[in-house]
Amino acid sequence: MALTHEEVRAIAHLARLQLTDEEVERFAGQLSDVLDYAARLNEVDTSEISPTASVLPMNAPLRPDEVRPCPPRDQLLANAPDPAGGMFRVPRVLELEP
Amino acid sequence: MPEYEAVIGLETHIQLNTKSKIFCACSTDSWRAPPNTHICPICTGLPGVLPSLNRRVVEKALIMAAAMNVGEIAPESYLARKNYFYPDLPKGYQISQYDEPLAGNGSFEFPMPDGNLRRISIIKLHIEEDAGKTVYKNSKRLIDFNRCGVPLVEMVTGPDFRSAEEVGQFLIRLRQLLRWLEISDADMERGQLRCDANVSIRERGQQRLNTKTEIKNVNSIANVRDAVQSEIQRQVREVEAGRKIESWTLGWDDDRGALSKMRSKETEADYRYFREPDLLPIQTSSEDWAATVSQLPELPLARRSRFSADYGIPDYDAGVLTEERSLSEFFEAAVAAHGGDPKRVSNWVMNDVLRLIREQDTSAGELGLRPDELAEIIRLVERGTISNSVGKELLTQVQGSDRTPSQIVEEDGLAQVTDFGELSAAAAQILEANPDQVAAYRGGKSGLIGWFVGQMMQESGGQADPKSARKILEQLLEG
Numbered sequence: 001m002a003l004t005h006e007e008v009r010a011i012a013h014l015a016r017l018q019l020t021d022e023e024v025e026r027f028a029g030q031l032s033d034v035l036d037y038a039a040r041l042n043e044v045d046t047s048e049i050s051p052t053a054s055v056l057p058m059n060a061p062l063r064p065d066e067v068r069p070c071p072p073r074d075q076l077l078a079n080a081p082d083p084a085g086g087m088f089r090v091p092r093v094l095e096l097e098p
Numbered sequence: 099m100p101e102y103e104a105v106i107g108l109e110t111h112i113q114l115n116t117k118s119k120i121f122c123a124c125s126t127d128s129w130r131a132p133p134n135t136h137i138c139p140i141c142t143g144l145p146g147v148l149p150s151l152n153r154r155v156v157e158k159a160l161i162m163a164a165a166m167n168v169g170e171i172a173p174e175s176y177l178a179r180k181n182y183f184y185p186d187l188p189k190g191y192q193i194s195q196y197d198e199p200l201a202g203n204g205s206f207e208f209p210m211p212d213g214n215l216r217r218i219s220i221i222k223l224h225i226e227e228d229a230g231k232t233v234y235k236n237s238k239r240l241i242d243f244n245r246c247g248v249p250l251v252e253m254v255t256g257p258d259f260r261s262a263e264e265v266g267q268f269l270i271r272l273r274q275l276l277r278w279l280e281i282s283d284a285d286m287e288r289g290q291l292r293c294d295a296n297v298s299i300r301e302r303g304q305q306r307l308n309t310k311t312e313i314k315n316v317n318s319i320a321n322v323r324d325a326v327q328s329e330i331q332r333q334v335r336e337v338e339a340g341r342k343i344e345s346w347t348l349g350w351d352d353d354r355g356a357l358s359k360m361r362s363k364e365t366e367a368d369y370r371y372f373r374e375p376d377l378l379p380i381q382t383s384s385e386d387w388a389a390t391v392s393q394l395p396e397l398p399l400a401r402r403s404r405f406s407a408d409y410g411i412p413d414y415d416a417g418v419l420t421e422e423r424s425l426s427e428f429f430e431a432a433v434a435a436h437g438g439d440p441k442r443v444s445n446w447v448m449n450d451v452l453r454l455i456r457e458q459d460t461s462a463g464e465l466g467l468r469p470d471e472l473a474e475i476i477r478l479v480e481r482g483t484i485s486n487s488v489g490k491e492l493l494t495q496v497q498g499s500d501r502t503p504s505q506i507v508e509e510d511g512l513a514q515v516t517d518f519g520e521l522s523a524a525a526a527q528i529l530e531a532n533p534d535q536v537a538a539y540r541g542g543k544s545g546l547i548g549w550f551v552g553q554m555m556q557e558s559g560g561q562a563d564p565k566s567a568r569k570i571l572e573q574l575l576e577g
Contacts (some may be wrong), residue, residue, distance in 0.1 A: 014368055016183050060378035062153035065116050068123035073134050076142065086133045087233065087240035090185040 001035045003028050099173045099338065101302045104330045105310075106259035106295055107433055110272065112251040112282050113228070113290040114158045118557035119150030119247035120227050121193065128244035129288055133233070141227075141247035143189030149376055151177075155249040156243050156380055159200055159225045160390045164252055165397060166204035166220045171387045175200045175224075177374040185241055186230035194252070194370040195224035200380065205454055206255075207399060208271035213413065215399075216264055219256035223487060226250050230239070230271075251282075251546055257296070262330065266323035269293060271398070278423045284320050295326050298343070299333045313357065316350040319341040323355055325350050332357075401426055409433060424463030425455070431469035436476055446476055454497075466497040474503045487560045488512050514563045518570070520553075521562060525570045528553050539575050547572060 008028045012019045019027065073086055082089040119126055122140035140147045140436045165172060178196035204220035220492060228248040233240045259265050273291055276284040284291040298310035313329060316322045325348075333343055348357040396404070405416035405426070420426045429447050438475045451472065455465060475496070479489040484507055492503050492512070499506065507513055529536050539546045547568065554567040 008116065010368070014370070035405050056378060060151055062156065063123075063150045065118050065152050065154035066123060067118045067125045070124050070136055070138050073132075073137075076134060076137055076139075084238060084240055085235070086135075087242055088134075088185075090232075090239050090241055092239060096446070 001039055002032045003035070102299045102330075102337070103260055103302045104262075104326075105257045105298050105300060105307060106262075106263065106265055106326060107257040108255045108259070108268070109294045109296070110253045110255075110269075111228075111292040112162070112253065112276060112284065113292075114155055114249040114251060115280070115282050116152055116154045116158065116249055118152060120152050120155050120225070120249035123245055126248045128248075131244055132413055133240075135242060135243035135244065137243045137246065141188075141244050149193065149374075151377060151380070152249065155225055156200075156382075157390075158249075159223070159251050160382065160387065161278075161279055161281055161394065162253070162392045163201035163223050163385075164394045166201075166206055166223060166253070168201045168204040168220070168223070170203075171201050171382050172198060173384070174198070174379045174381050176379050177225075177377045178371045179374050180226075181370045184229070185239065186232050186243075186246075188230065188243060188246060191370065192227060192229060193374055193377070194226035199224035200382075206268070206272070206275075208267060208292055209399065209402075209417070210264070216267070218258045218268060221254045221256055223251060223253045226252055242411070251254055257298075262323045262327035265295060265326050266319055269319045269322060274398055274421065277410050279395070289317070292317075293322055295322065295329075297326055297329045297333070299330060299337065309345050311343065311346045311348055313348050313350065314360065317352065321350055321352070321355075324355065329357060395423070398423075398426075398501060405429075409444070411444045413439050415441070415444045415448060418452070419444060422461060424461050425452075428462035428465075428469050428472075432472045432476075435470040435473035436478070437473075438477075442476060442480075443473070446472060454493060467493060471496045471503055478503060482563070483507065483513055483515050488514070491560075512561065514561055518566070519572065521566055521570050522574075524554060524557055524562070525550075525567070525574050527573075528557065529574055530569060532556065536575065547575070 005024050005028055008017070008024050008031065011031075012027075057081075077086070077088070079084040080088045100283050113126075116126060118124060119141055124136045124138050124141055125131075125516075126136075128136045139151055160171065175195060176198045177193050179191040180194045180196070181191040183190060199222045202220075202222040204223065205217050206220060207215050207217045209215055226249075228245050228250050230241055230243040230246045233242055255268075259268065269286075269291070273284040273286075276282040276291065277538070282290055286292070293316060295313045295316075296310045297313060298308045300306065300308050311329060311333070313322075313325050329348065336343055347360040349360040350356075351358050401417045402413070402420040405411060405419060406413050409416075411419075419429045425447070428451070429443065432447065433443045436443050451462065451467070453466070454467070455462060458465070472493070475484075475489050475492050478484045478492075479486055488507075492506060495506055496503055501509070524531050532553070535546055535549065539550075550571045551564055551568050554562050554571065555564060558567075
């Protein structure tokens with residue numbers, strides 16, 4: 001299952017990664033190998049087997065609806081590259097936003 | 099010009115009113131809270147954290163599904179990661195549900211103003227987490243994550259609406275229902291109830307669906323109605339002019355009261371959904387589901403029909419009395435305590451109790467006036483012990499008082515004066531003090547009798563029985 005360069009660029013764009021042409025070439029090959037490896041599962045007849053999301057006992061433990069105090073804001077903002085007014089400052093991401 | 103009909107489907111987001119967030123113990127109550135004060139490593143997606151699902155979120159979503167007439171619940175449903183890149187989404191994915199949602203195949207029936215019922219199909223209903231908020235300040239883009247992880251129910255309707263009016267009524271009745279069930283405060287201005295609308299048109303009689311546009315970010319029911327209406331009209335104009343409808347995303351501009359084109363579909367993401375590996379499936383046993391269904395309270399529409407059928411009150415009354423759950427319960431308890439004509443109780447509740455509720459910005463449940471106290475006041479008026487106006491004043495006097503209405507009437511001397519001698523003496527005084535009016539009356543202006551009765555009522559502080567007062571005054575004036 002060979003991925004095209006276009007597909008690799010589309011995937012990179014979704015993850016906001018910038019790839020050089022050389023990287024696109026290399027990752028196309030690597031990603032195709034990964035998909036081919038996984039595709040070996042297609043050889044197994046799974047028509048009688050229900051999908052497995054987890055091998056753990058299949059019941060989500062539920063948490064009681066109780067509020068606990070949050071950590072101090074400064075601590076959470078400590079790793080932000082550019083905090084302002086108690087908020088996380090971010091660069092522009094959409095072409096039409098104000 | 100051919101006749102067109104609109105085809106509209108809604109995607110609603112309902113904020114569940116749990117205390118804590120869906121996957122962590124941060125408070126959900128962040129209206130007016132300083133930014134980023136209700137966040138933790140889990141809802142901001144720091145590495146190495148593990149989400150854990152809030153039991154009340156599942157319970158409330160199941161109540162919602164039961165109220166939407168969902169017949170069977172998925173015995174096992176899965177949470178999924180919806181991946182997209184946006185700064186208010188700190189994990190880079192939203193935990194939502196995708197191919198195996200909590201519930202599907204429901205319907206919601208609601209009354210239109212003309213009395214007809216509309217039934218809208220519910221295609222699916224699932225739980226998910228909310229994202230944060232981008233604040234634009236001095237050309238800076240700032241992110242407040244307080245809302246991240248607040249629990250939502252997403253509910254998708256079929257393309258069943260045929261007018262903006264139907265959409266508006268649906269939202270009004272959905273909001274009523276959510277508050278009735280106490281699963282959401284459903285305040286649209288606070289984003290607790292959100293609605294995106296998919297709108298297309300076709301020639302009446304056709305079955306196929308045409309290209310639709312999507313309306314987003316509308317923050318009130320009136321605006322949703324206006325936005326849908328103006329989009330239907332725009333599409334008709336386009337089609338009439340021989341142009342094609344393009345699948346735009348339109349945003350509502352509150353300042354202009356108009357729709358405008360939003361970001362292009364270039365950003366229409368490939369969400370790459372996959373099952374959330376950090377959370378196990380949600381299992382709902384048939385016993386849990388049966389219990390949810392059986393514990394569902396009587397819903398507004400059913401209660402409305404029952405009120406008109408059982409109590410013989412007009413449908414209009416039944417509609418007003420079932421606007422809100424505690425009001426409907428108040429009415430029913432007052433009817434039981436009164437034991438007489440339910441229409442009389444309905445009049446008191448609709449006029450006087452509702453006025454108090456509005457003036458004091460409260461609800462029937464928190465009014466501080468018990469249904470049996472209202473019933474007692476009505477009986478005191480019916481027996482003629484107190485006048486109608488004293489009865490109305492009693493409503494506020496009983497609020498929060500330890501005394502019963504009868505005690506207040508007795509101890510404060512509020513009973514109606516029907517004593518002939520007492521009323522005659524008062525009438526004679528009024529005649530003596532107003533010789534001009536007496537002369538005018540006797541000269542033929544018999545309409546002045548109302549003015550004289552008014553004077554009597556005023557002098558007696560509303561306690562004179564107006565019928566007796568009128569009779570006595572007439573006798574004295576004629577005599």
